[in-house]
Amino acid sequence: MKTWITRRDLIVPVVAAALVAVVAVGKVKASDHQQTVFTETNPRYDITDVFAFPAATPGRIALVLMTSSPLTPALTNSHRFADISEGIYQIKVDLDGDAVEDLVFQVSFTGPAGAQVVSVRGPSRPNETGVVNTFLTSGNLVTGPVNTNLGDPAGMQVFAGPRNDPFFIDLEQFFRIIPDRKPVTGPLSQLPPHPTASSFRPVGQAVDFLRGYNGLAIVIEVPRTALTSNDNHRRFGVWATVNLVNPPANQH
Amino acid sequence: MTRRGWIVLLLTAVLAIGTSWGVTRLRASERKVAVPKPGAAAAKQFALREKDIAFFVKRAAEDTESAGDRAELAARYLQRARETGDFNDVILAENLSRKSLSLRSAHNLETNVILISALLEQHRFAEAHKLAEHLVAEEPDVDRYHSILGDIDLEVGDYAGARASFTAVHGPSRGGFSIAPSYARWLEISGDTKSARTMLYRALAKADSSDDLQRETVAWFHLRVSDIEMRNGRLRSAENILHAGREILPLDHRLLSADAHLAALRHDWRKTIALGDSAIVTVLDPGTIGLVGDAYAALGDTAKAAEYNRTMEVAVIQQPGSYHRAWSLFLLDHDRRVPEVLAKVQEELKTRKDIYGYDLLGWSLYKEHRYAEAQSAFVKALSQGTQDAVLYYHAGMIERAAGDTANARRYLQHALDLNPTFDPTHPAVAKATLDSLTH
Numbered sequence: 001m002k003t004w005i006t007r008r009d010l011i012v013p014v015v016a017a018a019l020v021a022v023v024a025v026g027k028v029k030a031s032d033h034q035q036t037v038f039t040e041t042n043p044r045y046d047i048t049d050v051f052a053f054p055a056a057t058p059g060r061i062a063l064v065l066m067t068s069s070p071l072t073p074a075l076t077n078s079h080r081f082a083d084i085s086e087g088i089y090q091i092k093v094d095l096d097g098d099a100v101e102d103l104v105f106q107v108s109f110t111g112p113a114g115a116q117v118v119s120v121r122g123p124s125r126p127n128e129t130g131v132v133n134t135f136l137t138s139g140n141l142v143t144g145p146v147n148t149n150l151g152d153p154a155g156m157q158v159f160a161g162p163r164n165d166p167f168f169i170d171l172e173q174f175f176r177i178i179p180d181r182k183p184v185t186g187p188l189s190q191l192p193p194h195p196t197a198s199s200f201r202p203v204g205q206a207v208d209f210l211r212g213y214n215g216l217a218i219v220i221e222v223p224r225t226a227l228t229s230n231d232n233h234r235r236f237g238v239w240a241t242v243n244l245v246n247p248p249a250n251q252h
Numbered sequence: 253m254t255r256r257g258w259i260v261l262l263l264t265a266v267l268a269i270g271t272s273w274g275v276t277r278l279r280a281s282e283r284k285v286a287v288p289k290p291g292a293a294a295a296k297q298f299a300l301r302e303k304d305i306a307f308f309v310k311r312a313a314e315d316t317e318s319a320g321d322r323a324e325l326a327a328r329y330l331q332r333a334r335e336t337g338d339f340n341d342v343i344l345a346e347n348l349s350r351k352s353l354s355l356r357s358a359h360n361l362e363t364n365v366i367l368i369s370a371l372l373e374q375h376r377f378a379e380a381h382k383l384a385e386h387l388v389a390e391e392p393d394v395d396r397y398h399s400i401l402g403d404i405d406l407e408v409g410d411y412a413g414a415r416a417s418f419t420a421v422h423g424p425s426r427g428g429f430s431i432a433p434s435y436a437r438w439l440e441i442s443g444d445t446k447s448a449r450t451m452l453y454r455a456l457a458k459a460d461s462s463d464d465l466q467r468e469t470v471a472w473f474h475l476r477v478s479d480i481e482m483r484n485g486r487l488r489s490a491e492n493i494l495h496a497g498r499e500i501l502p503l504d505h506r507l508l509s510a511d512a513h514l515a516a517l518r519h520d521w522r523k524t525i526a527l528g529d530s531a532i533v534t535v536l537d538p539g540t541i542g543l544v545g546d547a548y549a550a551l552g553d554t555a556k557a558a559e560y561n562r563t564m565e566v567a568v569i570q571q572p573g574s575y576h577r578a579w580s581l582f583l584l585d586h587d588r589r590v591p592e593v594l595a596k597v598q599e600e601l602k603t604r605k606d607i608y609g610y611d612l613l614g615w616s617l618y619k620e621h622r623y624a625e626a627q628s629a630f631v632k633a634l635s636q637g638t639q640d641a642v643l644y645y646h647a648g649m650i651e652r653a654a655g656d657t658a659n660a661r662r663y664l665q666h667a668l669d670l671n672p673t674f675d676p677t678h679p680a681v682a683k684a685t686l687d688s689l690t691h
Contacts, residue, residue, distance in 0.1 A: 074300035179358030207315040
């Protein structure tokens with residue numbers, strides 16, 4: 001039976017952390033997040049980064065979707081991925097350069113916080129392309145507890161759980177340079193700007209704000225051949241979405 | 253939580269009765285009275301909290317200019333203070349949040365909320381009020397800031413200000429975790445207990461079903477709802493909610509103390525002693541010490557009762573500044589230190605003119621046999637229409653002493669109608685007084 005899941009419009013820019021990945025050399029084009037009240041206050045739906053890179057094992061590719069950063073050591077255990085009743089995570093892959101997904105991984109979670117079970121189905125042809133999707137009901141499936149390496153080393157392997165956030169930013173200094181950066185939770189634009197710095201701290205003094213913080217990571221590793229149509233076309237595009245069952249109204 | 257600085261000073265007194273406490277606890281155990289055991293989940297949460305504190309201590313040391321890490325650390329210290337009653341953690345939270353704000357004033361508005369909480373824990377209402385006004389001025393669209401300001405307005409007795417603040421909170425936000433408890437308190441003080449209760453129950457249901465809230469916060473919602481139930485005579489509901497809260501945090505001193513109070517309302521004195529002693533192990537709350545002393549008195553153990561009551565008294569007088577309202581009432585109800593309590597209340601009323609301040613003033617004056625002045629104080633204590641049985645009991649007793657039997661009857665009957673179990677002993681006094689007035 002197909003279950004309809006609606007994708008919120010607002011998710012488009014949030015999850016358009018798109019990569020143009022070449023099998024040999026990955027290249028990140030852009031990354032941004034927390035662009036709405038909803039995603040800022042519901043970090044499990046807030047995709048911070050999508051990474052694609054050659055895996056440690058030759059001939060394999062790792063895809064990583066990060067959400068919910070920053071998590072402190074204590075909060076890590078109480079935070080969880082979205083339950084399947086709330087929505088699912090998808091990693092979409094364009095094989096021919098038309099920016100339309102040709103393959104999709106659907107990642108869903110069940111169970112209580114701290115004991116969730118992850119299920120990843122894919123890579124499969126999507127039931128439909130675009131913003132409104134349905135659950136895949138057939139195809140390759142890997143399932144098991146979070147915080148565990150799952151799957152077949154020769155096929156698809158999956159890990160879902162807290163992992164150190166690999167992003168680097170000297171956020172404290174950023175706020176001193178641009179103190180009137182406007183969050184979505186209130187009209188901070190009314191604050192007068194009083195910059196106390198004009199540039200980032202130099203190497204050796206700059207401090208990574210995200211050091212030690214975890215994000216919730218979904219990591220999928222597959223053979224390169226699963227994502228490249230043929231040896232003559234080894235380029236593919238990757239992006240990720242969060243699809244909600246009941247999207248909030250008026251979120252743009 | 254209230255001022256805890258005196259706790260260290262109290263240790264000497266506590267050590268003096270330490271042996272008898274040990275005996276008391278053993279006896280409680282022998283009687284098979286339910287005493288709490290540490291829950292694995294609670295222990296895990298406490299361990300994680302300590303891990304978090306260590307994490308942010310390290311981060312703050314690594315970046316001496318980090319406002320964010322100092323704010324995060326301040327919030328964790330404040331959380332630990334609520335759980336353990338450690339006043340030093342409140343001071344740490346205040347200092348760290350001030351340091352955070354000095355490092356970065358822009359994009360750091362939320363740190364003011366932490367600072368406000370630390371100030372409120374110390375009863376520094378004027379400073380907290382000023383900061384809350386700043387928050388509202390900077391972010392007039394944030395409902396939570398209006399609610400914080402309204403809450404402080406209630407504390408200082410600015411009811412017009414509270415009305416304006418809570419009216420500014422948009423409807424859909426009123427039931428939120430961070431606003432519902434304050435909004436419900438305003439409803440209660442305004443006399444709409446029914447709506448307050450409904451709002452708190454809804455918030456509790458949300459808290460229970462949320463896996464994002466800290467267990468300490470969920471337990472606090474249980475405490476808040478059980479409190480309104482107890483104050484309105486719904487003891488069975490209060491018991492169920494308290495016990496559900498203790499499933500979440502079995503050793504939470506506030507839940508244990510509330511459970512001890514509930515047992516006292518039922519005249520289950522042995523249970524009162526067992527639960528009260530368990531609460532005191534974590535936090536030497538004078539109110540709970542006094543409650544246990546009363547339980548011993550009810551059981552006829554006057555020596556033990558005197559021991560606890562002396563300790564309670566020492567605890568209260570060591571406290572700097574104004575006395576906690578509950579402790580002050582305890583002293584008045586036991587006809588102890590009445591002039592001191594009166595002087596403290598009069599001093600506090602210069603800056604904090606709320607209905608419970610006037611209640612305390614009126615009750616102190618009653619104990620000093622200054623009935624006309626007590627009546628005047630109660631005009632203000634009852635001015636908001638708050639449906640609190642204790643207020644009406646005090647009002648009734650004052651009217652009787654002043655010779656207004658009609659009002660005395662009306663108030664005492666209303667107190668009993670609101671809650672026939674508003675106190676372990678006073679309802680019986682109210683009934684006897686009513687009988688004497690009738691005949």
